[in-house]
Amino acid sequence: MSLSKQLQGYRLTTAEILYHMPDHPGVLQSFVWQELDIAPRYPVLNGFLAFWARQIEGRLHSVRVGSAALISPGEMRHGSLLTLQ
Template identity: 50%
Template sequence: MQENETELMLRGYGLTTAEMFYRMPDYRNVLNTFIWQEYDLAPDHPKLFRFIEYWQDEIEGPLHSVRFTHRKMLSSGEWQNVVGEFTYH
């Protein structure tokens, strides 16, 4: 079952964005970039490192470097379930 973004954030996940620089398979002197984004757990980042391992095992373009950032957008203490709403004019 796929969890939605709010459920992941309440469980401590944050949005991890990685920019991968890799060498073109046929032109080793040419660098290209690939952007990867997923909800992941800091500081271990298991999904990011699993993707990097997959890249190294399955993709021909060898990685030159990886730059990433992690943003925890919501914690369990910051979220409130709103039951009602009223409008004031």
């Protein structure tokens, strides 16, 4: 995962994609996709879903998305001063 992308606001994005099996449309299959993307527009995920709709036979049923920042501001805590004797 690219540090430069993370510094530009990309977040680790995970999507659970449910789709209809091409040979058995009544059966749903799950596919997990994970990539760095920018919330809330998710251009990378939307590009993948557009590719899926054009190239993959399994018709999309639903997509559940979660994302989390991998780089966050550090915490600074003030502790008590220890005196060594």
